[in-house]
Amino acid sequence: MIAIDTNIIVRLLTRDDAEQYHVSKKLFEAEEIHIPDTVILETEWVLRFAYEFEPNEICNAFRKLFGLANVKLANDFTVAQAINWYEQGLDFADAFHLALSQNAESIKTFDDKFIKKSKSLSKCVVEKP
Numbered sequence: 001m002i003a004i005d006t007n008i009i010v011r012l013l014t015r016d017d018a019e020q021y022h023v024s025k026k027l028f029e030a031e032e033i034h035i036p037d038t039v040i041l042e043t044e045w046v047l048r049f050a051y052e053f054e055p056n057e058i059c060n061a062f063r064k065l066f067g068l069a070n071v072k073l074a075n076d077f078t079v080a081q082a083i084n085w086y087e088q089g090l091d092f093a094d095a096f097h098l099a100l101s102q103n104a105e106s107i108k109t110f111d112d113k114f115i116k117k118s119k120s121l122s123k124c125v126v127e128k129p
Contacts, residue, residue, distance in 0.1 A: 003036060
């Protein structure tokens with residue numbers, strides 16, 4: 001199994017560099033791939049800000065990519081939950097933080113938008129300190 005960096009996924013999904021796209025595609029065809037949580041988080045940001053992908057495009061791309069038989073995530077359920085909450089309007093990073101915090105009683109934040117959008121999504125309460 002190999003782990004990959006954000007740029008491998010970005011090249012695969014955007015095809016913005018033909019040579020790197022083909023190398024990335026070959027990796028996904030030939031290897032068992034581990035995608036770290038941090039790479040997932042960074043990939044969403046790059047796709048949204050640098051490539052102006054819409055959230056639904058990112059969710060669709062992630063579901064296809066993470067659904068490949070040779071792709072392994074450290075936290076399959078957590079990533080799936082974050083994607084679902086992202087589709088419901090939560091910022092992806094906030095959704096990922098909340099999904100990773102299910103064993104916590106609460107997440108303390110000054111982010112009013114995060115607090116409002118996360119209401120009733122989880123047993124972990126998002127609130128001000």
